[in-house]
Amino acid sequence: MDSEALKKYSALHPKPAGLTLQYGTAGFRTKAEQLDHVMFRMGLLAVLRSKAVVSTIGIMVTASHNPEEDNGVKLVDPLGEMLHPSWEEYATQLANAEDGELQNIITEICQKAAVNQHKDASVFIGRDTRPSSEKLSQSVIDGISVLGGQYHDYGLVTTPQLHYMVCCQNTQGQYGKATLEGYYEKLSKAFTELIKQSPSSGESQRHLKIDCANGIGALKLSEMEPYFPKEVLIHLYNDGTKEKLNHLCGADYVKVHQKPPRGLDMKPNERCCSFDGDADRIVYYYKDTTGHFHLIDGDKIATLISIFLKDLLAKVGQTLKMAVVQTAYANGSSTRYLEETLKVPVHCVKTGVKHLHHKAQEFDIGVYFEANGHGTVLFSKTAENQIRQLATEEKDDEKREAAKVLENMIDLINQTVGDAISDMLVIEAILALKGLTVQQWDAVYTDLPNRLLKVQVADRRVIDTTDAERRTVTPPGLQEKIDALVKKYKLSRAFVRPSGTEDVVRIYAEADTQENADALAHEVSLAVYHLAGGKGAPPQP
Secondary structure (H helix, E strand, O other): OOHHHHHHHHHHOOOOOOOOOOOEOOEEEEEHHHOHHHHHHHHHHHHHHHHHHOOEEEEEEOOOOOOOOEEEEEEEOOOOOEOOHHHHHHHHHHHHOOHHHHHHHHHHHHHHOOOOOOOOOEEEEEEOOOOOHHHHHHHHHHHHHHOOOEEEEEEEOOHHHHHHHHHHHHOOOOOOOOOHHHHHHHHHHHHHHHHHOOOOOOHHHHEEEEEOOOOHHHHHHHHHHHHOOOOOEEEEEOOOOOOOOOOOOOHHHHHHHOOOOOOOOOOOOOOEEEEOOOOOOEEEEEEOOOOOEEEEOHHHHHHHHHHHHHHHHHHHOOOOOEEEEEEOOOOHHHHHHHHHHOOOOEEEEOOOHHHHHHHHOOOOEEEEEOOOOOEEEEEOHHHHHHHHHHHHHOOOHHHHHHHHHHHHHHHHOOOOOOOHHHHHHHHHHHHHHHOOOHHHHHOOOOOOOEEEEEEEEOOHHHOEEEOOOOEEEEOOOHHHHHHHHHOOOOOOEEEEEEOOOOOEEEEEEEOOOHHHHHHHHHHHHHHHHHHOOEOOOOOOO
16 A cells, blocks of 8 residues: 555545544435545545455445435445445444544554455446536545556446446356446346237337436436337436426435426326436326325335236246335335235335345345335345246246246346336336236225324434334333324324434324324324423424
C-alpha cells in the first residue's frame, strides 16, 4: 500500500467534521454533498473485499426511493448478494475514521479479515440518474485506483443490473454474460418463450402503463424495448425528462399513499405498475369502474407467483419443497390464503431483504417479497438441475412442457436481488399464461384493512423484539397491553418495532374494518408513547 498516495488522495476527499454514518441494509444514505469522502473510502473497501474473497465486488451509487438531493452507496458481494454483515462494520469504521487514521484502519481490516494484499482486485461500478451520481462514482474510482484495483464502470444501470453483472462475472458466465446486452437477451428470450405458450387473449391484455419514478428504470426499459416480442406494448410515464426523481411518483409513493402517481392517467381496469428510483421494487395497481384505486403489493405478487409455480410443480410431479418468506408487515389475508388455501408453507422473518433472502435459500424454491414490492424467487442448485434435466429428457409431453416453462421462469427471474424489470416480466408472463385480468388477480384474496403509524421516542433502543419482530420483550408491560388491545377487535393483530434509522417506533395494525384497524393502531401508539418514552405531545387519533 502506497501510504503517500493514500494521504494525497484522501486529502482530496476530506471527511466533514463531526459527521458519523452507519452502514445499514441500504448501505450508506444521506444528503449527496456529505458523501464524497464515503465514496472514496468505499472504493478502498471494495478493493480489500475483492482481495479477501478473490472475486469481483460491485459498488452501486444510488439512494433508491429517497429524494433526488440524497445519494448513497452499497457494496455487492460475489454472487450478487448484499455485503456480508461482518464487513458492514468495517464499512462503518472506514467511513467514520478521521483522515489521519485511514492507513491504520485499512491495516487493521486486512489483519482481521485475513486480506492478502498481493492478490489482484476487481470492482464493477454502477450509478443511478441523480445529478450527484456521476461525480460521486468518480470518487469511488479514486479509492479503487489508490489501492491498485482494476475496475469496470458500467455507468448508468439499475441496481439489480449491477448485482446481475457481478454474479455473471464470478460464475465465469454460468449465470449469464456480464453485459447489459447479455441481461436483455437472457430475460427477453425466456419471456418470449413463455409468452408463446399463452392462450391468445387479444391486444388489450398486453398493454401496460409503467411509472418509472423519473429514474433509471425508464432509460433501461427503453433500451430493452427492441428485445421484447411485439405483443407487449409498454407505455412509459415519469421517464425523467421533465420531473424530479421519486417526486410524487414511484413504487414507494404509491404504496405509502395508496394512490396513483402524478403524471400517469389511468382509465378503468387498465394494468399499471410503478418502479422505485433504482428499479429494484415494483407494485401494480388499477382503478375499477367506480374510480376506486386498488393496490397490488408485494404480498399479492408473491401469491401470484406461488400459485403459478405450485401448479407447475404438480404437473412436473416433482417433490421439490417450495416455501414463501414474509415479514410481519405482510397482510394477514395473504398469509392465510397461502397457508390454508394454497397449502404452501409460510415463514416469517425480521424486516430487511437480507433476512428474507437468507431464509429463502433454505428451500428448493423460495419465494420472498416485502409488502413494498421488493422480492424475487430463489431456486436451489438441485432444483434447477432437476428442472433443466426434465425439460430436455422427460418422455411425457405434459411433464416436459411444464418443466420447460419452469426452466424459462428460472432464466427470467433475477435471483440475485429484487428486480423491477425482471419481476414485471414474470408477472406479465404469468397473467398471459393463466389468462388472468388484473381484477381477477386482485380478487384472489381481499386485504385486511390496516394502518401504519409511527411514534417519536427519546431512545428507540428501549424496544426489544422477538419472534421475527412480532412481539416485544421490553419495555415491560408493553406486549401485555398490545395483547389486550388486539383482543377487542375481530381478525386483528398488531406489532411494534424500532426504526432502523431514527428514534421512532413503527406501529402496524390490522382488523376486520378500516375503522377498527385505525382505532387499534391509535390505541397501540398511545401504549408505546406511555410505556416506551414518547416525545412531544401524545398521538392524536
